[in-house]
Amino acid sequence: MSEATSARRAAVEARRVTKRFGEVLALDDVSLEIGEGDFFALLGPSGCGKTTLLRIMGGFENPSSGELMIGGRSVLGQPPYLRPTNMIFQHLALFPHMSVFENIAFGLKMRRETPGRIRAKVEEVLALVRLQGFESRSIDQLSGGQKQRVAMARALVNGPSVLLLDEPLGALDLQLRLQMHDELRRLHRDLGSTFIFVTHDQAEAITLANRIAVMNAGRVLQVGTPEEIYNAPQTRFVAQFIGQSNLIEGRVVEALPQRRLVVECAGVRLRCRSSADMKPGAPVTLSLRYERVGLANARGGADAVAIPSLIAERTFLGSAVRITARSASGLTLVADIADLEHAGPLSVGSPVELQVSERSITVLQD
């Protein structure tokens, strides 16, 4: 515990946390370390256990087994009202019988702050969420976005070292969501506290978080930066849940130094790099993002493989054209071609030469 390491101390640490609800295994041996000041996303489909994990952090559930540390101290058995966390709830859960001011002041009143300090702090946090002048409004006089801000203010006014967000933007329309994303980013930057938020929206997780844990069926499958998760998914689930990927079954035909592989997939030899040692003959699944499949004759590197194919389907996406193309040997790839200036018409039935570079392929571990 030197000075140097304390800068990246864990704000929250889950060790082998398991949670059972009767027969249902909601969390299965989850270990996770969330650094101080992280904007951390728990990402997964509904029912994957992400909300349960968040509620365990908030103190609303107790794990069946395992350990949970907040700020380096075990908080197991500590009720929510004693924890240094505050939660923004999925449906906001504002107090319907209180005004905006009373809602925000609630936590401060519970801590027996003086009326003067309460007023000052509420003013301050209202300015932070840009809701000055709304103090005396009642909750049902607010729009969806304003309620959202009140919920944030109500949690933030207590200065939590860890802010928990349970899909708080789920009820908002797209425009408002994007606006609140900016707001959240700004708040996180200004406050510097740890934000942990639960979402099933991979785009939200990627754009907001600096670290993501992808969860499925009660397990944490992969933890990393958005770039790592996006560019190097380690499992089939992660590859499919985040962005859109070609999943290609193949067999290792050659193992080169530095874990470089040559993999044959439906008659096409692709070059890629594995994170684990692989032997020739081993079956592998490769993940290849739609937008990482390019057209040949663009600046392809030495490691790039060109695949002559015929276009079988074409969809216009606005910013790109999505084509499904099949090689003579039967390898089908979906590609999002964004560089339309040099792409030609890309009409169905016409030939196209796809290009796949070594770096765009990920070797999945399951």
Place this chain on the structure above:
Amino acid sequence: MTGIRAGGPIGRPLLLAAPASLWIALFTLAPFVLLVAVSFWVSGYYGTRPDFSLSNYARIFQNELYGLQLLKTLRIALVSTLLALVLAYPVAWFISRQALRMKTLLILVLFIPFWVNYVVRAFVWLPILGRSGAINSALLRLGVIDTPVDGLLYSEGAVIVGLVYVYTLFMTLPILLTLERIDENVLDAARDLGAAPLQVFFRVVLPLSWPGALAGCVMVFLLTLSAYVTPQLLGGPSGLMFGNLIASQFLGGNNWAFGAALSCVLVAVALAVLAAAGRWIKLHRVLGGAA
């Protein structure tokens, strides 16, 4: 306003409102108008005949007996209502915290006594409170008392006990309904913000269920204010209420006009109390069901 003007009314509003208006007129307004009318009539040896006489009201206001009786009735109704509130709230809270199966069962249990006839439910207190009733014999056996206590039955207290028992469901149900409507997350939010269990209750649960409690209070108050059977059975001479006074005019005294006048006074008092209460409890919110 603009919405109505822009679209215009659909169909014929008056015609569409007719069934409801008719219902209200027939079952609510008509009897009341008749009651008020009769209260100005005159009853004699040959029956009650139409008139416009203030003599019935004069009699009520001149004899202080009626005023005292009214005060006692108000007191009994008020005490019964508050007792019912204090007793019913914890029960409603307990039931609302149960899982669905248990909750259904408990609500059923709550209802079972109400399948028994009202008179029987009031009557059941006789063998409990009576001179040789359950309480007296238990106390005698325990040696707490030497001779049976008489005041248990045929007293104001007995009437209050009976009324609370008979009408408690009208308190429990509306409270239970408002408790049920409280979002579990709101309670979690309070805990998250530092509220200990008792603070959660007094700062969030109680205020949010207040409309239900007030609705229950209004109902129980009105029901007990006009109670007749319970005081008749359990009250004895000292526990008689205004309802008994009214009933005796119709059943015994054959003085319908005076009975009607007494009824009108009771209605007026009930309205006055509700209006006064409504000033500070915002009755429209209770009846409107806004949580």
